[in-house]
Amino acid sequence: xTPDLRPESSNTQSRNLAQWVAEIARLTTPDRIHWCDGSEAxxxxxxxxxxxxxxxIPLNPAKRPxxxxxxxxxxxxxxxxxxxFICTPTKAEAGPTNNWAAPDETYRKLRGxxxxxxxxxxxxxxxxxxxPLGSRFAKVGIEITxxxxxxxxxxxxxxxxxxxxxxxxxxxxxxRGVHCTLDLNPDRRLICHFPQDNAIWSVGSGxxxxxxxxxxxxxxxxxxxxxxxxxxLAEHMLILEITSPQGESTYVAAAFxxxxxxTNLAMVTPPPAMxxxxxxxxxxxDDIAWLRVGADGRLWAINPENGYFGVAPGTSAKSNPNAxxxxxxxxxxxxxxxxxxxxxxxxxxxxxxxxxxxDWHGKPWSRNPADKAAHPNSRFTTPMVNNPVMSSHANDxxxxxxxxxxxxxxxxxxxxxxxxxxxxxxxxxxxATMGSETTAAATxxxxxxxxxxxxxxxFCGYNMGDYFAHWLEMRKAxxxxxxxxxxxxxxxxxxxxxxxxxxxxNLRVLGWMLDRIxxxxxxxxxxxxxxxxxxxLDLSGLEIAPDTIRQAxxxxxxxxxxxxxxxxxxxxxxxxxxxxxxxxxxxxLSASLDAPxxxxxxxxxx
Ligand code: OXD
Ligand code: MN
Numbered sequence: 092x093t094p095d096l097r098p099e100s101s102n103t104q105s106r107n108l109a110q111w112v113a114e115i116a117r118l119t120t121p122d123r124i125h126w127c128d129g130s131e132a133x134x135x136x137x138x139x140x141x142x143x144x145x146x147x148i149p150l151n152p153a154k155r156p157x158x159x160x161x162x163x164x165x166x167x168x169x170x171x172x173x174x175x176f177i178c179t180p181t182k183a184e185a186g187p188t189n190n191w192a193a194p195d196e197t198y199r200k201l202r203g204x205x206x207x208x209x210x211x212x213x214x215x216x217x218x219x220x221x222x223p224l225g226s227r228f229a230k231v232g233i234e235i236t237x238x239x240x241x242x243x244x245x246x247x248x249x250x251x252x253x254x255x256x257x258x259x260x261x262x263x264x265x266x267r268g269v270h271c272t273l274d275l276n277p278d279r280r281l282i283c284h285f286p287q288d289n290a291i292w293s294v295g296s297g298x299x300x301x302x303x304x305x306x307x308x309x310x311x312x313x314x315x316x317x318x319x320x321x322x323x324l325a326e327h328m329l330i331l332e333i334t335s336p337q338g339e340s341t342y343v344a345a346a347f348x349x350x351x352x353x354t355n356l357a358m359v360t361p362p363p364a365m366x367x368x369x370x371x372x373x374x375x376x377d378d379i380a381w382l383r384v385g386a387d388g389r390l391w392a393i394n395p396e397n398g399y400f401g402v403a404p405g406t407s408a409k410s411n412p413n414a415x416x417x418x419x420x421x422x423x424x425x426x427x428x429x430x431x432x433x434x435x436x437x438x439x440x441x442x443x444x445x446x447x448x449x450d451w452h453g454k455p456w457s458r459n460p461a462d463k464a465a466h467p468n469s470r471f472t473t474p475m476v477n478n479p480v481m482s483s484h485a486n487d488x489x490x491x492x493x494x495x496x497x498x499x500x501x502x503x504x505x506x507x508x509x510x511x512x513x514x515x516x517x518x519x520x521x522x523a524t525m526g527s528e529t530t531a532a533a534t535x536x537x538x539x540x541x542x543x544x545x546x547x548x549x550f551c552g553y554n555m556g557d558y559f560a561h562w563l564e565m566r567k568a569x570x571x572x573x574x575x576x577x578x579x580x581x582x583x584x585x586x587x588x589x590x591x592x593x594x595x596x597n598l599r600v601l602g603w604m605l606d607r608i609x610x611x612x613x614x615x616x617x618x619x620x621x622x623x624x625x626x627x628l629d630l631s632g633l634e635i636a637p638d639t640i641r642q643a644x645x646x647x648x649x650x651x652x653x654x655x656x657x658x659x660x661x662x663x664x665x666x667x668x669x670x671x672x673x674x675x676x677x678x679x680l681s682a683s684l685d686a687p688x689x690x691x692x693x694x695x696x697x
């Protein structure tokens with residue numbers, strides 16, 4: 092069968108789009124082309140096709156209405172950073188922290204792999220918008236894919252279908268994403284970005300972070316490069332609205348590496364004592380923020396996405412009750428375990444595993460805890476509207492003004508519960524020197540500390556030194572900059588016990604930041620930055636020993652010496668593009684650690 096490739100038979104007024112789809116169809120020779128319209132009817136029919144093909148397993152409609160389970164190939168369960176490339180004309184543009192490959196050669200290789208690759212299959216053309224509809228900051232992408240699972244996930248994660256074609260109109264300006272699963276052979280798997288062409292080619296993987304091109308590929312890697320050109324920032328950040336008992340709404344954006352609790356913080360439930368006082372939290376985004384300078388000189392954020400692709404294990408009624416509610420219906424699950432009555436289960440759900448559990452491979456679970464029933468990077472895909480605490484500004488075309496940027500990693504040592512930077516440059520330094528223990532979100536060893544500047548190490552689409560310089564440069568346009576903080580919910584004591592309870596209690600730390608933003612309390616100065624006076628943290632209703640808080644807030648000069656050495660290695664690796672201002676701050680901080688009493692000193696004003 093040969094699909095009709097004439098432009099007039101396509102669903103778009105954009106000749107560029109029609110021509111490009113025809114070009115990819117001539118290369119991949121699908122039997123059918125399906126232009127996604129994003130309608131409910133289409134969702135029903137694609138879901139049925141996916142069920143018939145064994146790609147989706149219906150879950151119990153009485154327990155999880157509208158929910159389905161997908162089991163991926165066991166070799167395709169996480170992002171593959173070693174197979175992810177930035178294909179800029181020169182290697183220097185990609186920089187030393189990215190894999191680089193020459194564009195022409197890469198296109199040639201991928202075209203070879205894709206030749207005839209969709210024969211016998213359907214090619215889905217998935218138009219989507221990143222950003223709220225009607226926003227002047229929104230952008231159009233088109234993903235061509237041979238995966239019905241990808242098409243269905245894209246309908247949840249983005250504003251997908253007709254709305255995108257309407258926004259595009261006759262224009263040829265859209266991100267060109269080509270995705271083909273091939274035979275899921277890791278030897279023929281590559282995720283390649285061509286920022287100069289606004290193009291992405293992802294081959295050989297069906298895993299979300301590799302295959303949903305709207306997410307990491309476009310909204311972060313390509314968008315970060317576009318943002319540099321256009322004077323804005325695409326960041327790996329959640330966006331949160333916090334409403335204080337006084338009724339003031341404050342918006343914060345927070346960058347944490349993958350699987351470090353961004354989704355949990357984005358929809359955090361205030362602890363009872365704070366809820367009773369009137370604290371409320373609502374979500375704008377859980378993974379990505381696009382930040383622009385507003386006419387008022389503040390930084391304004393939108394969430395380019397329309398859904399959440401969250402890590403399932405560890406999500407429970409205790410850790411994230413809102414997430415448990417939102418995945419109760421109309422959600423897709425990937426690589427979780429299935430109960431005999433057709434419900435889902437994962438480690439850390441805090442519900443005993445029922446007898447007869449089926450593991451993520453589709454086999455009866457051995458009940459051996461070393462043998463996880465759900466893959467540690469198993470996921471849910473849920474529409475943003477399912478979130479019971481979605482912010483009323485989540486679809487606001489202008490976004491929200493950001494009062495604080497928070498960086499954070501998963502660190503057993505060194506990093507205090509919270510640190511405040513002295514100014515924008517120091518804040519950029521904090522982000523640039525950030526480290527975190529690796530998680531299951533990417534293939535490779537788990538639990539090893541690596542430098543992950545601004546949580547963007549795997550997602551920055553250009554030279555990391557230029558990226559830091561762009562951050563520093565942005566300050567000139569931001570006349571009313573947000574405060575910048577660093578947090579660590581994961582510090583442990585000498586016995587390996589967490590010093591801070593985390594989850595909902597983290598709101599107490601955000602409360603202190605708000606007090607700092609509104610000038611209500613002072614910070615205690617340390618060489619690494621400002622820390623709270625424990626008396627200024629709202630600890631009402633929380634049982635925590637004063638000494639534990641002191642340990643959680645401590646800045647240990649020996650640990651910080653090692654930290655600065657490690658940061659220095661990253662700065663050296665970045666080399667000539669590393670901004671002088673950040674090198675200077677590192678030298679100054681290192682030197683101050685040699686001073687006789689570097690532990691908390693005087694209270695600072697302001
Ligand atoms: C994600 C990730 O899926 O960061 O958000 O890996
Ligand atoms: Mn992420």
